[in-house]
Amino acid sequence: MLCKLSISNIKKSFKDYAIYFTTLILGICIFYIFNSIDSQTAMLTLTGRKEDIIKILTQLLSYVSVFVSCILGFLIIYASRFLIKKRNKEFGIYMTLGMSKRRISVILLLETFFIGLISLAIGLLVGIALSQITSIFIANMFEADMTKYTFNLSKSATIKTIIYFGIIYFIVMVFNTIIINKNKLINLLQASKKQEKIKLKNPVxxxxxFIISVLMLGTSYYMVTQGVESLFKYDVKILLVPISLGGVGTVLFFYSVAGMLLKVLARCHKIYYKNLNAFVFKQLSSKINTMVISISIICLMLFMTLCLLSSALTIKNHFNKSINKYVPADFELSAFYNDDKEDINLQDFVENESIIKNNTKDITVVHTYYDDNFDYGASLGDYQDEIRKRNAYVRFNSSVEIMSETDYNNLAKIMNFETVNLEKDEYAIVSNYDAEIYKEVVRRNSIMNIFGNNLKPYGNVIDGFLMISANPSNTGFFVIDDSVLKGENKDRQVLVGNYSTEDEATIESIEKKINDYKPEFGIMRNTKNDIKEAAVGLSVIATFIGLYLGIIFLISSSAILALKQLSDCIDDKNKYRVLRQIGADEKEINKAVFKQTLMFFMMPLSLAVVHTIFGLKFCASILRSLGIAGALDGHIATFLFLIAIYGIYFVVTYLCSRNIIKE
Amino acid sequence: MEKILKVENVEKYYGSKSSLTKAINSISFEVEKGEFVAIMGASGSGKTTLLNMISTIDKVTAGHIYVDGEDITKLKGNKLNKFRRNKLGFIFQDFNLLDTLTGYENISLALSIQNKSYKEQKEKIEDIAEKLGIKHILNKYPYQMSGGEKQRIASSRAIITNPSLVLADEPTGALDSKSSKQLLSSFEYLNNNLNSTILMVTHDAFTASYASRVIFIKDGKIFNELHRGESSRKEFFNNIIEVVTLLGGELNDAL
Structure with missing residues (x-):
């Protein structure tokens, strides 16, 4: 009997449950997809370093999953409390009919069980189906082979999903039982009749x-943007200051706004006393008043979503673009000269290994030199003083590399740089990291004394580098005419080359030779493939974790807002009836619902957007310190993504609300 | 006299063909401008159904209802809302105030729906508050008011728009006797001094005795009709009791 009752209850209230149910399914499905990544087709074909990345990614995702399941757990408990509240009267009637609290708890237990079972089944099915599609997406990122596609089902992810959600549902059951046992019959029966009390906060x-919250937010905004350099100087722990200021500031902001909003709006008589506005504003303010903490959390979650996704997408875009630009050659070896040790000869190494000799082309060897009297400080000319003031921690006495014109032009040919044609009394600067400094030096027409010659600048700073890497990292080297160069102070030799073969096995064995080459004195080596894979790894990890957390944060916050709005609508059905009786048009009423829902959804979003504007600046400076310069170009895609999910929840909530209050 | 309300052979059936319930069985009556009419009847006599049809909350099965000469049984959708907005004022047993709004805001809502300016709203509300003695509760929320105060706010909301007809459904049903008297005096004031036309449904003879005419309904039909005429309220009350006794049974309980 109880079983039948609970099943019919679920069927009956399916409409009210729709949003809850969809959110559950979405949560389960996303949980499965991200936990099954390691067994997806695309991943199975990966080898070597890519496999390592997957291992790291899987490990990270499993940590994140614990966090995610906590968020989803809170969401589900929160939502089920809402739904129980809706049914107080029903439980009251059961109790007047003589049903014991224990049996009511059993009904609820069964209901949770069935809902859990159904949502798990559907969620897993959808997740398994979608994971086939995400495989394609992953394959695209890793440039993996998708020709050997097979349907795949991750046993471990399925079991993990079932266990995690099983635990969540179990906790929900415990909570429900506690709630039911705490309730008194009279409260259950009269729940709907209870009059709402308006809690007025002291305006002063x-x-x-409000002022305190604005100051707190302002301070943390300042700390992460203007004050970011001084922030980086300290321990990482100092970051807790802006974070906690921002968190507490957000809560205080919503608390004070909820209290003031009405006072301010009520002053604007023309707006307040127009149409149903007074009603709309009161509804909104009572909503916000009752969920200051929830709205603050939602705001922070939206903010994190925006920052996470923007940064992740920026990292991804950056590497896609930068690899082609900053890694024009297939491999590179470099060795510093050392006075004490015997010089090594990179050219000989390449010539002596037949497999390298036979399968490579464009081998270019260049040398750099240094001048004891020409350090970094001297290379800045009279701009030095300003730089010293700005960056006290730069080592101004480090040596500056100098290259001959012939060597540079050889390098330029293989790297696709601009070639130069220097006069005897000219120098050129090649730089792509913080190039603004040398640009200013050139603009000032600074005369440099290199190897005892006074040289004047040639053209502008050339965009180029000596070492291939995923990011621009060349702070600058000088190029001078061959005849001016004095060859005694050798700094290092660099060998650059391309493969003449496309056979992967051959390339692999060449790279193995290169990586195994360990002469007495250490050399540095880079291959395009290594750089690419390391970069792809970072971007894949960033994208996946960003997406995973982003989606979970988004659906959690949207679902909380939607559930609150819908349950309020059920409570307020009578209010809308009154509005109709005093003659409000259906159109006006719908407009009132629309305005309410919109403002309710916009409230946390608008502060989150303000947070994000500053947060992204901070993200940009972190990324810059990781060598990922340039604008955050991921934010447009992120906003579209956010608008899509948040927007869908908003529209569905509005339509459902309209449906609920319809007579 | 100008006819505000004309109910013509109105019938209302519930249920299907096999089990038909006639809630209202061919009722006709008229209400003139400035009249204060009470409709009395026992539970289930059809009085609330009748009121619901006049207020366009429910639809008639047959017959016509004219308010200000307009046949309201033919109105649909937003025209219905417009009709309610401009021609009717409602007073309910359970007040139906919006509990998130203050007294003032509850009253102003009826005006702001009609797109009246803030200034006009303010003038009208201050005027009615003065007349009904509710000035001190205008800034209170419903939960801070007594039942009688709530009902007076609801009454103010009902008549603030100068409706052709004020419909009151058991207005004293949830009030104690002192508050009932206060409210009914307010009704008398509205009727006599502001010339409001009031149609009130009640099963309470004392409440009905404040009206100028009482229509008795039994089993969906008009059973009797009493005019107060020149008699005092006390005499009128006694007359009503006589009819109630004739009506028999249940209504006696309500005395």
Whole structure:
């Protein structure tokens, strides 16, 4: 009997449950997809370093999953509490009919069980189906082979999903039982008749709190943007200051705004007393008042989503673009000269290994030199003083590399740089990291004394580098005419080359030879493939974790807002009836619902957007310190993504609300 | 006299062909401008159904209802809302105030729906508050008011738009006797001084005795009709009791 009752209950209230149910399914499906990554087709074909990346990614995702399951757990408990509240009267009637609290708890237990079972089944099915599609996406990122496609099902992810959600549902059951046992019959029966009490907050306190919150937010905004350099100087722990200021500031902001909003709006008589506005504003303010903490959390989650996704997508875009630009050659070896040790000869190494000799082309060897009297400080000319003031921690006495014109032009040919044609009394600067400094030096027409000659600048700073890497990292080297160069102070030799073969096995064995080459004195080696894979690894990890957390944050916050709005609508059905009785048009009423829902959804989003504007600046400076320069170009895609999910929840909530209050 | 309300052979059936319930069985009556009419009847007599049809909340099965000469049984959708907005004022047993709004805001809502300017709203509300003695509760929320105060706010909301007809459904049903008297005096004031036309449904003879005419309904039909005429309220009350006794049974309980 109880079983039948609970099943019919689920069927009956399916409409009210729709949003809850969809969110559950979405949560389960996403949980499965991200936990099954390691067994997806694309991944199975990966080898070597890519495999290592997957291992790291899987490990990271499993840590993140624990966090995600906590968020989903809170969401589900929160949502089920809402739904129980809706049914107080029903439980009250059961109790007047003589049903014991224990049996009601059993009904609820069964209901949770069935809902859990159904949502798990559907969620897993959808997840398994979607994971086939995400495989293609992953293959695209890793440039993996998808020709050997097979349907795949991750046993471990399935079991993990079932266990995690099983635990969540179990906790929900415990919570429900506690709630039911705490309720009194009279409260259950009269729940719907209970009059809402308007808690008025002291306006003076609100204004003071508002000012404090704005100051707190302002301080943390300042710390992560203008003050970011001084922030980096300290321990990482100092980051907790802006984070906690921002968190507490957000809560205080919503608390004070909820208290003041109405006071301010009620002052604008023309707006407040127009159409149903007074009603709309009161509804909104009571909503916000009752969920200050939830709205603050939602705001912070939206903010994190925006920052995470933007940064992740920026990292991804950056590597896609930068690899082609900054790694024009297939491999590179470099060795510093050392006075004490015997010089090594990179050219000989390449010539002596037949497999390298036979399968490579464009081998170019260049040398750099240094001048004891020409350090970094001297290379800045009279711009030095300003730089010293700005960056006290730069080592101004480090040597500057100097290259001959012939060597540089050889390098330029293989790397696709601009070639130069220097006069005897000219120097050129090649730089692509912080190139602004040398640009200013050139602009000032600074005369340099190199190897005892006074040289004047040639053209502008050339965009180029000596070492291939995923990021621009060349702070600058000088190029001078061959005849001016004095060859005694050798700094290092660099060998660059391309493969003449496309056979992967051959390339692999060449790279193995290169990586195994360990002469007495250490050399540095880079291959395009290594750089690419390391970069892809970082971008894949960033993208996946960004997406995973982003989606979970987004659906959690949207679902909380949607559930609150819908359950309020059920509570307020009578209010809309009154509005109809005093003659409000259906159109006006719908407009009132629309305005309410929109403002309710916009409230956390708008502060989150402000947070994000500053947060992204901070993300950009972190990324810059990791060598990922340039604008955050991921934010447009991120906003579209956010608008899509948040927007869908908003529209569905509005339509459902309209449906609920319809007579 | 100008006819505000004309109910013509109105019938209302519930249920299907096999089990038909006639809630209202061919009722006709008229209400003139400035009249204060009470409709009395026991539970289930059809009085609330009748009121619901006049207020366009429910639809008639047959017959016509004219308000200000307009046949309201033919109205649909937003025209219905417009009709309710401009021609009717409602007062309910359970007040139906919006509990998130203050007294003032509850009253102003009826005006702002009609797109009246803030200034006009303010003038009208201050005027009615003065007349009904509710000035001190205008800034209170419903949960801070007594039942009688709530009902007076609801009454103000009902008549603030100068409706052709004020419909009151058991307005004293949830009030104690002192509050009932206060409210009914307000009704008398509205009727006598502001010339409001009031149609009130009640099963309470004392409440009905404040009206100028009482229509008795039994089993969906008009059973009797009493005019107060020149008699005092006390005499009128006694007359009503006589009819109630004639009506028999249940209504006696409500005395």
């Amino acid at each position: 306190v609100c204004i003071i709190l």
